[in-house]
Amino acid sequence: MFQKRVDQVIEKMKTDGLKQILVSEPCSIYYLTGVDVGPGERLFALYLNDEGRKVLFLNTLFTV
Structure with missing residues (x-):
């Protein structure tokens, strides 16, 4: 993660x-986290809130 x-x-x-x-x-997710996944049509998302919480959502087919 690039804090x-x-x-x-x-x-x-x-x-x-x-x-x-x-x-x-x-x-954009790669730029912010360094995680490089080619998800195709599967869900791959990064949640950020104003308190600094970060959650990465991705399919279980991918290992990070």
């Missing part, structure tokens, strides 16, 4: 008045 990048996103969220976001673009 500095995630922190920058969270600060921008706060500036824009957002409490939470769901990132579902694999390239």
Whole structure:
């Protein structure tokens, strides 16, 4: 996880008045986490909230 990048996103969220976001673009998730998965049509998402909570959602077919 690239904590500095995630922190920058969270600060921008706060500036824009957002409490939470769901990132579902694999390239964006890779940029923020370093996790490189080609999910195809399967769910792959990163949840971020304004308190710093991070949750990565992915299918059990993938190992990270």
